Structures are given as C-alpha cells and as structure tokens.
Amino acid sequence: MVREVSATAYRPKLPADDWAAIEEYVRSVIHRVEPEVVYSARELYPAVTQLVHFTRTSSAPVEDDVVFDPVHIGRFINHHLASYNRASRNTIRARLRRVSETLLGDGAAGKFKALGKADASRPYVRAELAVLDAWAWQQRTIERRTSAGALLALGLGAGLTGAEIIAARTSDITDDGTSVSVHGAASRTVPLLPEWTARMRERTDFIGSDGWVFRAEQRGGNVNLITDFASRKGPTVQLQARRMRATWLAHHLETGTPLKQLLRVAGLRSAEALDRVLPFVDE
Secondary structure, three states: OOOOOOOHHHHOOHHHHHHHHHHHHHHHHHHHHHHHHHOHHHHHHHHHHHHHHHHHHHHOOOHHHHHHHHHHHHHHHHHHHHOOHHHHHHHHHHHHHHHHHHHOOHHHHOOOOOOOOOOOOOOHHHHHOOOOEEEHHHOOOOHHHHHHHHHHHHHHHOOHHHHHHHOOEHHOOOOOOEEOOOOOOOOEEEEEEEEEEEEEHHHHHHHHHHEEEEOOOOOOOOOOOOHHHHHOOOOOOOOHHHHHHHHHHHHHOOOOOHHHHHHHHHOOOOOOHHHHHHHOOOO
C-alpha cells in the first residue's frame, strides 16, 4: 500500500518562487519511488527537496541521472550540509541513496562512498592546501576568484571563524592587506600570514573601501554562505572554516608564537580551546 502525502500537505521552507520551480519534479520523484523504498513520503520530501533545490541553484539540469547521481549526492552531503551533525547527514544520505538506487538501478549503489571521518579540528596538509589554492585561482569570474582568495586569506591567513569571515568588511582590512580588525564579542586585530596578503589586497582593490570581503552581493548574517559558495563547483577537498582556523592555529603553535599572543589574536579566552588542535601539531 502506498503511503501518500496529499498534494497540498508538504510545503518546504523555501522562497515561493523556488518551490514553484521544483515542486512538480519533487512530487513526481516521491510518487515514483515511495512504493519501492522503506521510507514514507513524509520522510522523503525534505531530503529530496533540499537536493533538488541545491541542484537547481547549482545551474545543473534537474533530471534523474543528474540530481540522483551518487557523486552529485556526495557533493551535496559533504559541502552543502557540512554544518549538519553527522547523524543528520547520515539520515539524509541514506534516504537519498535509496531514491538513487530506485531511479538509477542497482549500479548506483556501488558508487556511494562512506562519509569521511575527518575531524573538523584536523589541519589541512600541504597537498590539500594546494588543492584549495588552485580551486580559488580557477574561479571563472573576478568576483568569485577574489572572493575565494579572500575566503582562504581570512581562514588560513588570519584564522577567523566562519561567522567572522562572513561579517568582515573591506574597511576592516589595512591598506596593505596585512591585518584585519574583528568586531563583536571577540574584537581584536589579527595580522595575516605574509603569504596571504597579496590575495587580500587583490580583493580589497576589486571591492573598494567599504564592501563585503567575502561575497560582494551578500546581505550579511547568512550562516550558510561559505557552504553554499563552496558547494557550487567546489574543491575536491572539503572546505570548512573550522579546518582553516585549525590550520592557522597549528601553524602558529609550530612556529613558536607566544601563547598569550596567540590567544589574543585568535580571540580565545583560555589555552584549553587549543586542546583539539594539539594532537595534530608537530613536536
């Protein structure tokens, strides 16, 4: 027996125009797969809707073999849902996997990879940094290229948190790109590591004296801004603000930055906050 949700029952938290553009396809997918899977329509709708919306906003075709391709689902889970906890990501992934297998056949099953177990506090290694750097340079427009460069400069060069990166204005950057002023509860001035100042100057030269350092068209306060940016033709290495900050902290610990100075520029109140990074720091 098919467990149906009425045509009017499900309404996602999306702008009306966005939902109107994908509603027919989403409902078609649920109608086709629900009799074949263990999940109810009520359980499938949120996962399928998020994936289809992600696909559409990525300018990819909204077609079964694209939307439910295992590689595409993996990118959606690892990048777009990076802020979700592991249990939630596993739940969504399991439901989308069953939908994929139903629509694309059993051959799709072998293409799914287990979610990575990388600790969010594990610094990026040199090879991963090279991938991120190449990704930033390969962006197709000057807005995206300088924005990606500024994102890496603020994360890897100044150790800012995700929220601090999103809130940064070009007026917070010194003219020579060597430091950034952070406002709020952990207000401070952070010197950029020298290798990132050129990227920062490129961004401020492009934006001008008063604009957003990251994503010129943003309105501020979007906590998913970094995830959304990195999920669209993102790097093969998962880009996370927390791992960039961990990389920056590990660099300062390994190069002997005095502890009190590091705590001050990192906006930390005690050295206990460094405990998660210390296991990855070279002796």
